[in-house]
Amino acid sequence: MRAKLMSLFLLGLIRFLTGAQARWHGCPPKAEQRIYFANHQSHADLVMIWAALPHELRGITRPIAAKDYWTKTPFKQWITTAVFNAVYVERERTGDEDPLQPLFDALEHGDSLIIFPEGTRGNAEEPQPFKAGLYNLTCKFPEVVLVPAWINNVQRVMPKGEVVPVPILCSVTFGAPIQLEPGEERRAFLDRARLAVLALRDV
Structure with a gap:
């Protein structure tokens, strides 16, 4: 019950602060297994897409x-x-365990995921180069639909280093799905995925 109440409270708060506008530009919302991958500039990104x-x-x-x-x-x-049902990942490899194993487990369970392929938050206008995680997930689960997303303005709501949010109109634009092409190398795929996210900035 507490988790449900917190979920409703957070939805109301985020919509008050940001509007939380969803723009389905390249695909409709659909209950299929997906990996949503987006730019990353704030801890609020996780909450914004959710x-x-x-x-x-x-x-x-x-x-x-x-x-x-x-x-x-x-x-x-x-x-x-309790609220987000998040998948925890280690940002640094510890021991022999693959840091992506919790993501593999979630996908094997049939869950969809929201990931930030840059790995860490950036301050630039454009996303940093994507790390290998998205490629590795795609190779292991080629049937999962890959949906790019651009989060607009959320870094102004909760800038890096700040703790008090500021009301700013924000949006999330979801683009057309992409897929790994036969024989496509890792860096070529990651660069193309990054461009798919960046292309949504001006939509």
Whole structure:
């Protein structure tokens, strides 16, 4: 019950602060297994995409959360676990375990994912080069639909280093799905995926 109430509170708060406008430019919202991949400029990105999805998709879509940040306090850990049903990932490899294993497990379970292929938040107008995770997930799960997304203005709501949000109209634009082409090399695919996200900036 507490998680449901917090979910409703966060939806109302995010929509008040940002409008949380979802723009389905290249595909409709659909209950199929997807990986949404987007630019990353704020800790609010996770919440922004989650709030922009329709109710029926939020229940089957799990955002990726950096374990070291989102488990720092009991409240952060509770909200990412109970409310967002996030998948925790280690930003640094520890031991022999593949950092992507929690994502593999989620996809094998049939979940959809929200990921940020840059890996860390950036301050530039354009996304940083994408890391290999999106490519590795695509190679292992080629049937999962890859949907690019551009999050607009959210870095102004919660700038890096700030703790008090500022109301700013924001939107999430979802683009046409892409797929790994036969024989396409990793860097070529990642560069194309990054351009698919960047192309949504001016839509």
